[in-house]
Amino acid sequence: MMEAQEEQAMTGEVAETLRMINGAGLSKTPAERTEASLIERARSGDHAAFEQLMIGHQRKVIATAWRLLGNEDDARDAAQETFIKVYKYLGSYKADQDFGGWLYRIVVNVCHDHGRKRGQRDRLLSFADDRAARQLDQMASAENIEAAAIQAQQRALIEEALKTLSKKERAALVLRDLEGLPTEEVAQILGSSQATVRSQIATARAKIKQFRDRALRQKTRG
């Protein structure tokens, strides 16, 4: 009887300690604590803190935007707009939320708006040429030129394949396969159920494969 009471008391103590730890944010890693503090400061209008926050996430944001939009200029504009929105809506961000997931959601929404505003303009060819030229400039040695050209061509081809997907399919595929997020998180970011996301991902993968098969067949014939 006494043992059971002691055990119960200990369980209560453990639970209380856990509550204290969570309440004080002690369960977070140092990096998360730093981020939380930066968010708090940025929320109160500290631009320097917000800039620090931006530095920590800028590469992820611009890379995701690039994968969703397919070109560097649009990706830079979308990343800029994303950070302005992040600052604007920091007040509605809850401390217990995953900041990364929240950020992804804004990136995806901004990219969707961006795509809608500009229309799905077909700048692929000019952009691919432009990008290939830029990459070729960056490659100093002559032996890299061929590799860079192949890489640029491949990117352009994948971009073409991604264009065959719907907006939602592309977002689900980019987040799951290219950003490597688990399906559950992708579902949260996109505001859909896991089943819907799985279905979108399966369809998107099938479409990409179909496109690749067709491209390979054309190449073989050519």
Next chain:
Amino acid sequence: MMMACTRIERLIPLYVEGDLDADATNAVRAHVNECEACRALVAEYEASQGWLHSYTPPDFNEALLDRMRLGVMRALQEQSVRPTFFERFALLLTPRRIIAASAVALMIIAALVFYTINRRPNADPTREEMARQESGEPKSESQNGLQPPAEAPDHIIERVNHPRPKRHASRYLAKLNRQRSPHRIGQVKQSDSVQARDNRPPAPDESVEPREMLRIELQTADPNIRIIWLAPKETDTQELKPMIETR
């Protein structure tokens, strides 16, 4: 028992990246080990996924990132970027909340409609009649064989608690005016609803003396039906023929 190829083909896109649960993964694996066509399909999907994974973004240099950051900081300093009330409100509008709010609104509307319909008197005349019979009151005219006169104009009979009683009087007077000369129409118009309903005296400075109206009200056995008769006082007796005839 092995799953059919068509079913497996649908699962392969998810199988190649480990998006299936343990049971489905085992089922696909077992099938693929046995079926050569499906094994080939898995290999094709794996190659396609490998190709997709090569879609890496270019190496964004620091200068580009600095430019982007600078643009953001400038925007933050130049303009107030705090969300407006509507923007904050729009943030709350998730699809689930919209659906929930719509459902609540529909329920409220349905409840209001139900309440209004049930509250309306005489919604069911038979119910009232039954209540009267229970209380021992005499039957209504219609039940006693005293039918309302067929020739009584509809616009004269109105319900006591009709929400728009003035319109009835106006309609009657408008009809009356049409039968009279234009000279008298003005007089009647001036005195129509004011005299008939409110019995207010006419304004002393009016150049034309408004005609006084005769108002006759007959209460039927049904407390909700009252017959109101409006007529100019100097109307010929010919015009004052009874509108209700009793048998």
